[in-house]
Amino acid sequence: MSHTHEHKGELLNRVRRIAGQVQAVERALESEADCAKTLHLMAAIRGAVNGLMEQFIEAHAREHVAHPDLSDEARAQGVEELLQAIRRYSK
Structure with missing residues (x-):
């Protein structure tokens, strides 16, 4: 997936920030922090x-669905992958 390689650094930074946020929740729970703070x-x-x-959905749609060089078969596969991901995410 070329679109993930192009933005690898940015994506990894976002994931690392999320990991830091999860660790903050863990610390809040361990220290019995205020409920409202933990909710935030x-x-x-x-x-x-x-x-x-959202960033991944957009990149996937552009690269694997809307890219002009794709065959109809590749485009159909890209749409199906995107729909499966959206279904899982929306549960």
Whole structure:
């Protein structure tokens, strides 16, 4: 997937930030932090994961569905992969 290679550094930074946010929730739970603070930390994680997912969906659609050099078979496969990911994500 060339689109992930082109943005590898950016994607890894986003994933590392999410990992740091998850660790913050773990620390909050271990220290019995205020419930509201912990909820805000978890909401931030959800937002960060949503942003990462949006970036991947867009890149996949552009590279594996809308790219003008794709065959009809490759385009159909790209659409199916995208739909499967969206179905799983929306559960």
